[in-house]
Amino acid sequence: MKKEIKKNVRETAMDLLEMIEKNQSYSNLLLNNFINKNKIDAKDIGLLTELTYGTLQRKMSLDFFMAPFLKGKKKIESWVIQLLRLTLYQMIYLDKIPDRAAIYEAVEIAKKRGHKGISGMVNGILRSIQREGVPSFEEIADPLERLATETSHPVWLVQRWADQLGFEKTKQMCELNLTAPLQTARVNLTKTTTEECLGFLEEEGFQVEQSPVIKEAIKCYRGNLANSKAFKAGLITIQDESSMLVAYALNIAENDKILDACAAPGGKSTHIAEKLAKTGQVISLDLHEHKVKLIKENANRLALTNIEAAALDSRKVQEQFSKESFDHILLDAPCSGLGVMRRKPDMKYTKKEEDINHLANVQRNLLQAVAPLLKKGGNLVYSTCTVDMEENQHVVSSFLKENADFEGDFLMKERMPEAIRPLITGFQLQILPQDFGSDGFFIACLRKKV
Numbered sequence: 001m002k003k004e005i006k007k008n009v010r011e012t013a014m015d016l017l018e019m020i021e022k023n024q025s026y027s028n029l030l031l032n033n034f035i036n037k038n039k040i041d042a043k044d045i046g047l048l049t050e051l052t053y054g055t056l057q058r059k060m061s062l063d064f065f066m067a068p069f070l071k072g073k074k075k076i077e078s079w080v081i082q083l084l085r086l087t088l089y090q091m092i093y094l095d096k097i098p099d100r101a102a103i104y105e106a107v108e109i110a111k112k113r114g115h116k117g118i119s120g121m122v123n124g125i126l127r128s129i130q131r132e133g134v135p136s137f138e139e140i141a142d143p144l145e146r147l148a149t150e151t152s153h154p155v156w157l158v159q160r161w162a163d164q165l166g167f168e169k170t171k172q173m174c175e176l177n178l179t180a181p182l183q184t185a186r187v188n189l190t191k192t193t194t195e196e197c198l199g200f201l202e203e204e205g206f207q208v209e210q211s212p213v214i215k216e217a218i219k220c221y222r223g224n225l226a227n228s229k230a231f232k233a234g235l236i237t238i239q240d241e242s243s244m245l246v247a248y249a250l251n252i253a254e255n256d257k258i259l260d261a262c263a264a265p266g267g268k269s270t271h272i273a274e275k276l277a278k279t280g281q282v283i284s285l286d287l288h289e290h291k292v293k294l295i296k297e298n299a300n301r302l303a304l305t306n307i308e309a310a311a312l313d314s315r316k317v318q319e320q321f322s323k324e325s326f327d328h329i330l331l332d333a334p335c336s337g338l339g340v341m342r343r344k345p346d347m348k349y350t351k352k353e354e355d356i357n358h359l360a361n362v363q364r365n366l367l368q369a370v371a372p373l374l375k376k377g378g379n380l381v382y383s384t385c386t387v388d389m390e391e392n393q394h395v396v397s398s399f400l401k402e403n404a405d406f407e408g409d410f411l412m413k414e415r416m417p418e419a420i421r422p423l424i425t426g427f428q429l430q431i432l433p434q435d436f437g438s439d440g441f442f443i444a445c446l447r448k449k450v
């Protein structure tokens with residue numbers, strides 16, 4: 001039976017924000033686990049999600065708004081800061097909640113969690129904000145710093161993107177990162193058609209439509225497809241459209257043997273297996289045993305028998321597999337994930353610039369390790385869900401420099417859905433979230449010379 005949250009929704013959001021702030025878990029995992037474990041009522045899920053994600057998304061802006069009102073105050077406990085952010089978020093960004101209701105709730109929580117002094121301070125700060133209004137972003141003279149504060153992204157990241165992409169694209173991306181992503185799913189074409197699947201989902205009450213970009217992709221405007229009968233029956237996989245493009249890049253033909261070197265939880269492996277239409281074989285490797293379990297579960301749910309999943313550090317693949325034993329190889333590398341910040345807003349504040357340098361090294365080593373396993377004439381597809389050149393274009397160019405037996409595969413463009421082609425430069429595709437609403441993503445298609 002579903003139950004209402006014992007603590008009220010705002011207090012729960014405050015606790016979740018505190019846990020995220022203390023780096024106890026990723027926001028998306030924490031919130032999903034909390035909702036599932038506590039069987040939260042549907043009407044509370046919406047508000048809890050909105051308050052937690054919204055406050056997190058706007059953290060830097062909220063701190064900017066609050067700063068003048070905290071001047072001269074002694075050190076304020078972390079949970080009180082979360083409470084102030086949460087309340088300010090409702091006052092500034094949510095029209096449907098009257099200010100007085102938000103302030104009243106905040107004071108009640110402060111009384112319960114702290115003491116009279118704290119609730120008095122919370123009341124005082126919030127009432128002053130209500131009376132005097134918050135400062136304007138226009139007060140920030142430097143355009144880059146203003147964009148960073150206004151869209152709540154760290155300055156180093158905005159600076160980095162502006163250097164790589166220019167200010168306009170950076171601005172669009174930062175603004176898009178504040179919006180909620182649409183859920184999309186991939187139809188398992190070995191079991192059904194897109195049209196038939198749309199029909200099943202509509203019968204179940206989902207508001208869905210076929211994507212204009214990828215023929216087997218479905219966009220969902222209402223409902224969570226993970227709870228659908230179609231999902232349980234293995235007719236769909238929840239996957240972003242950008243990720244679906246990887247299987248297009250590979251040039252898959254029936255009976256191919258394909259290596260997916262970083263495969264868990266199996267989103268792309270299962271797509272490849274579906275495209276193989278019950279023929280061939282996908283060898284799906286991942287570093288972590290518990291993640292390999294997820295690949296197997298997904299393959300079973302989708303009734304795909306042409307996937308073999310195993311735990312292995314792919315930097316050591318040469319110890320397990322012979323040279324030139326795969327028709328194609330996918331390296332969907334571990335990366336900084338800067339293309340999926342909409343889904344994990346806490347990443348904006350936890351990622352460091354040095355992480356990017358470290359990851360680029362790991363990515364180069366993985367590419368170097370898998371390359372000898374590819375047959376001549378086969379494709380090596382390298383992909384990441386990031387938008388950083390150091391992990392994308394630079395990794396690829398340094399690989400090509402060191403491996404004269406590889407070249408860019410310019411035919412990738414012809415294999416891609418038509419709407420994507422204008423975004424392709426040669427044999428590389430950098431998708432920004434604002435391009436067509438999917439995740440930021442990178443795909444490069446290389447070919448081993450014959």
Ligand SMILES: C[S@@+](CC[C@H](N)C(=O)[O-])C[C@H]1O[C@@H](n2cnc3c(N)ncnc32)[C@H](O)[C@@H]1O
Pocket residue numbers: 243261262263264265266267268269285286287288291312313314315332333334335
């Ligand atoms: C981007 S995710 C893969 C997502 C997956 N391709 C999909 O579509 O579902 C990267 C994966 O690489 C794995 N990984 C990281 N280092 C690895 C290594 N040295 N060898 C094998 N897998 C590794 C991580 O555990 C993670 O699951």
